Amino acid sequence: MVEPCARVQHVARSIHPNWIWRRARAALETEHNQSVRPMSILKPFGTELSVAVFGAGGGIGGALVDVLQSETSVERIYALSHNELEGLGKKSTGIEFDMLDEASIVKAAAVISKDGPLHLAIVATGFLHNNTVGPEKRMKDLGGDNMEHLFRINTVGPAIIAKHILPLFAKDRQSLFAALSARVGSISDNKLGGWHSYRASKAALNMVIRTLSIEMAYRNPRSICVALHPGTVDTQLSGPFQGNLSFQKVFTPDHSATRLLEVVAGLTPKSTGGFFAWDGQQIPY
Numbered sequence: 001m002v003e004p005c006a007r008v009q010h011v012a013r014s015i016h017p018n019w020i021w022r023r024a025r026a027a028l029e030t031e032h033n034q035s036v037r038p039m040s041i042l043k044p045f046g047t048e049l050s051v052a053v054f055g056a057g058g059g060i061g062g063a064l065v066d067v068l069q070s071e072t073s074v075e076r077i078y079a080l081s082h083n084e085l086e087g088l089g090k091k092s093t094g095i096e097f098d099m100l101d102e103a104s105i106v107k108a109a110a111v112i113s114k115d116g117p118l119h120l121a122i123v124a125t126g127f128l129h130n131n132t133v134g135p136e137k138r139m140k141d142l143g144g145d146n147m148e149h150l151f152r153i154n155t156v157g158p159a160i161i162a163k164h165i166l167p168l169f170a171k172d173r174q175s176l177f178a179a180l181s182a183r184v185g186s187i188s189d190n191k192l193g194g195w196h197s198y199r200a201s202k203a204a205l206n207m208v209i210r211t212l213s214i215e216m217a218y219r220n221p222r223s224i225c226v227a228l229h230p231g232t233v234d235t236q237l238s239g240p241f242q243g244n245l246s247f248q249k250v251f252t253p254d255h256s257a258t259r260l261l262e263v264v265a266g267l268t269p270k271s272t273g274g275f276f277a278w279d280g281q282q283i284p285y
């Protein structure tokens with residue numbers, strides 16, 4: 001794949017570290033992807049679907065919006081983001097929100113509810129590191145404020161989104177609420193240690209999803225509520241940690257988004273409460 005020159009990369013990252021860079025890269029992939037992309041991955045959910053993506057300014061969230069844009073079964077996309085988004089497609093409505101501000105989520109839900117019921121929602125927000133803090137290598141690196149911040153973004157945020165978004169779901173057909181978790185949040189899979197706060201916040205998210213799935217099933221037996229692992233994806237979040245992974249092991253956001261939608265399309269209400277990877281494999285909690 002041809003990469004934009006260093007100056008373009010620098011300018012794109014300085015305007016917005018994630019969104020513009022990702023769009024530049026995605027544009028280079030569009031022709032290839034359109035030739036291989038099925039007409040409608042989400043067909044099992046029916047037609048005229050309304051879909052909400054939280055974290056649409058992120059690497060994977062933005063790619064999900066792009067893929068959904070080309071889905072024939074999708075009529076409306078709500079692209080919810082921390083910052084204002086530009087260059088959205090025709091079907092998309094951009095809505096700003098902050099995971100740390102419940103009132104902004106209430107406001108976003110009110111905008112969505114005006115257009116009728118929602119059928120799918122995917123929460124693709126998340127936090128691992130910034131310029132000052134990174135994942136802990138050992139227990140002496142633990143800091144209460146940092147741990148609390150990760151829980152606020154990775155666990156509490158998706159739960160509060162569910163609180164205000166699930167009541168908007170159609171009750172009479174198959175629906176889906178999914179949150180992007182991470183394989184490192186699997187307790188039984190933890191053989192390496194480290195990354196205490198991120199692992200714990202994602203393990204707690206998995207429990208939130210499991211608990212929501214039970215309540216959702218009472219309301220609509222055809223509902224599906226799952227946690228998803230997107231693979232290792234080339235985004236701002238994973239950038240410093242891709243280490244020695246080969247190019248093939250690090251997905252583009254577009255590839256991960258497409259695989260995740262394929263996984264979602266293959267789920268049934270029997271799958272509700274589960275944790276699934278990009279390849280459809282169920283991950284044990």
Ligand SMILES: NC(=O)c1ccc[n+]([C@@H]2O[C@H](COP(=O)([O-])OP(=O)(O)OC[C@H]3O[C@@H](n4cnc5c(N)ncnc54)[C@H](OP(=O)(O)O)[C@@H]3O)[C@@H](O)[C@H]2O)c1
Nearest residue numbers: 057058059060082098099125126180182232233235237238
């Ligand atoms: N990339 C990977 O290899 C990988 C692997 C496993 C799991 N995941 C999970 O996949 C999800 C998406 O990750 P990604 O790689 O796409 O990361 P990303 O590009 O950093 O996207 C994360 C998004 O979350 C948003 N966000 C953070 N705090 C927010 C807040 N307070 N309010 C609203 N939005 C907020 C960010 O917006 P701002 O930047 O504007 O704050 C950003 O758009 C995360 O849950 C991550 O844990 C990723």
